[in-house]
Amino acid sequence: MSLHGGKLAAKALKEAGVEVVFTLSGGHIMPLYDGCIDEGIKIVDVRHEQAAVHAADSWARCNPGSIGVAAITAGPGVTDGVTGIANAWRANSPILVFGGQGPFENLRRGSLQEMDHLGVVRPITKYCDAVYESKRIPEYIELAIRHAVSGIPGPAYLEIPMDIFMGGVEEEVTIPKIRTNPPRLSPDRDEVKKAVELLSQAQRPMLMAGTSVKWSYASEDMNRFISETHMPTYTNGMGRGTVPPDSPEFLNRSRRDALQKIDLIILAGTLLDFRMRFGQTIPADAKIIQLDMDATLIGQNRQADVPLVGNLACTFEALSAEIDAQGAKLDFTSWRDELREIENEAEAKVQAALDSDEVPIDPQRMCREVRDWLDTLDDPIVIGDGGDIVATSAKIIPVKSEGAWMDPGPLGTLGVGMPFALAAKLAHENRPVVIMYGDGSFGFNGMEYDTAVRFGLPIIGIVGNDGAWGQMMRPQGAIYGWDRLEGVLLNRTRYDKVVEALGGHGEHVTEPDQLRPALERAAASGLPALINVEIRQDREYSGGIYV
Numbered sequence: 001m002s003l004h005g006g007k008l009a010a011k012a013l014k015e016a017g018v019e020v021v022f023t024l025s026g027g028h029i030m031p032l033y034d035g036c037i038d039e040g041i042k043i044v045d046v047r048h049e050q051a052a053v054h055a056a057d058s059w060a061r062c063n064p065g066s067i068g069v070a071a072i073t074a075g076p077g078v079t080d081g082v083t084g085i086a087n088a089w090r091a092n093s094p095i096l097v098f099g100g101q102g103p104f105e106n107l108r109r110g111s112l113q114e115m116d117h118l119g120v121v122r123p124i125t126k127y128c129d130a131v132y133e134s135k136r137i138p139e140y141i142e143l144a145i146r147h148a149v150s151g152i153p154g155p156a157y158l159e160i161p162m163d164i165f166m167g168g169v170e171e172e173v174t175i176p177k178i179r180t181n182p183p184r185l186s187p188d189r190d191e192v193k194k195a196v197e198l199l200s201q202a203q204r205p206m207l208m209a210g211t212s213v214k215w216s217y218a219s220e221d222m223n224r225f226i227s228e229t230h231m232p233t234y235t236n237g238m239g240r241g242t243v244p245p246d247s248p249e250f251l252n253r254s255r256r257d258a259l260q261k262i263d264l265i266i267l268a269g270t271l272l273d274f275r276m277r278f279g280q281t282i283p284a285d286a287k288i289i290q291l292d293m294d295a296t297l298i299g300q301n302r303q304a305d306v307p308l309v310g311n312l313a314c315t316f317e318a319l320s321a322e323i324d325a326q327g328a329k330l331d332f333t334s335w336r337d338e339l340r341e342i343e344n345e346a347e348a349k350v351q352a353a354l355d356s357d358e359v360p361i362d363p364q365r366m367c368r369e370v371r372d373w374l375d376t377l378d379d380p381i382v383i384g385d386g387g388d389i390v391a392t393s394a395k396i397i398p399v400k401s402e403g404a405w406m407d408p409g410p411l412g413t414l415g416v417g418m419p420f421a422l423a424a425k426l427a428h429e430n431r432p433v434v435i436m437y438g439d440g441s442f443g444f445n446g447m448e449y450d451t452a453v454r455f456g457l458p459i460i461g462i463v464g465n466d467g468a469w470g471q472m473m474r475p476q477g478a479i480y481g482w483d484r485l486e487g488v489l490l491n492r493t494r495y496d497k498v499v500e501a502l503g504g505h506g507e508h509v510t511e512p513d514q515l516r517p518a519l520e521r522a523a524a525s526g527l528p529a530l531i532n533v534e535i536r537q538d539r540e541y542s543g544g545i546y547v
Helices: 005-015 027-039 049-062 076-091 117-124 134-149 162-166 189-201 211-215 219-229 255-261 274-279 312-326 333-354 363-374 388-396 417-427 439-454 470-480 495-501 512-525
Strands: 020-023 042-045 068-072 095-101 127-130 155-161 205-209 233-235 264-268 287-292 306-309 381-385 433-438 460-465 505-509 529-534
Touching: 005 027, 005 134, 005 162, 020 027, 020 049, 020 417, 027 042, 027 068, 027 095, 027 162, 042 417, 049 068, 049 076, 049 095, 049 417, 049 439, 068 076, 076 095, 076 117, 076 155, 095 117, 095 134, 095 162, 117 127, 117 155, 127 134, 134 155, 134 162, 155 162, 189 287, 189 306, 189 312, 205 219, 211 219, 219 312, 255 333, 287 312, 333 363, 363 388, 363 433, 363 460, 363 512, 381 388, 381 417, 388 433, 388 460, 417 433, 417 439, 417 460, 433 439, 439 460, 439 495, 460 495, 460 512, 495 505, 495 529, 505 512, 512 529
Parallel strands: 020 042, 020 068, 068 095, 095 155, 127 155, 205 233, 205 264, 264 287, 287 306, 381 433, 433 460, 460 529, 505 529
Antiparallel strands: none
């Protein structure tokens, strides 16, 4: 029996355990839809290709050991998706993006939407290629997925010209076995010994848990290590949630103080990028033990004293075993408790803002109200989409479990909110999914509320509406003059009415005591919902332009 390329592709995706393909319709990729129907793979069509790729990114984050998949049509379909691919690239999310192309037989003749997609996406993918024989589509899919999940994961892009996708194959095609979990690699044993020797000499160490902890599935081994040593631990990137908030070793508000005093730092999948001021915040005489999945990530911006390359779960397991083998007595309880006192003082200082009755609403009061409401829900997933609102939410809303918080990552892409939420709700139907929006970021992919309505996904968004691109307004006003603001002011638009018009539930909140009832009504509605909260427009500037 003849099978066309779309059916072969769907069979390969089924072998890879793919459950959902995110897409926006286009003639170049229609054969894939036909194949997915046969294989029971759900097609979720969105309103912008950027959203389709963001949703694939989110699916990979929400489903450990799986790969997210998006299919986008040629030309503007691919270029619309580039931002999503780039975001997955910086966030190390393993995704596979299918891109359409004009018929191979018309290559270089000027087909509709024909362009050099591979040249565009090559710098932001781990793998990109094109298939020119229908029967080889499954082979190429296996190759693309293998690249996407191996080492430091990331996006793979596979172009299939229209006639190759539609072309029939008469002979039997073998669907290869496809692994979405690569083998675990262990670090060099001699380096592990050196690391434990340094730890034995340390008095004031700290651990920073970052993104590679998640992609290594290392949280269990890491938490065992920090609980045995009582090492103060902070998180960033996708490391948020890998340490339970009730862990005695977990700290959130004292990192700056800790960094001024440490004599050793363990960078566990944490890059010395802008979030760590390129390593400048680490004292010059402090020792660095750096753990990551790829040697190319170690030593960037600041040389490591001990590099531990490999799966981080294997690395923490090896560290614990070596501590036992050396009979090392590592107990940093007193140093941890010193930082805990600083932490408690910092918490007390912000309490007034958390309880503020100010109108327009204090952003911290808004986040506190959301935090208290989230405490009544069963294992919610929270997505941060914005600038100021993400920074404020991250300080106030605890991440109670791994994967319970998502934000764009180091590319800083706005507009991930609803695309991430679509995938999260599809992956975890029984878990509440909540988006913390800035009013600027809502404008990017707010139309995806239409997708949530069509697929019956009761996602709840909260917009902190200050009528500005606040994170940019403050430095622009402070540096160039508050009478010279351009490009940073917005209207206090009724985004709740937009969501209502799309078939969802909308609420408009102007006073702090209105927020909790609005949240409860939104949850009770059973609809995709948006609460538009009028918050204070802050103009106090403390320096920096967030890069």
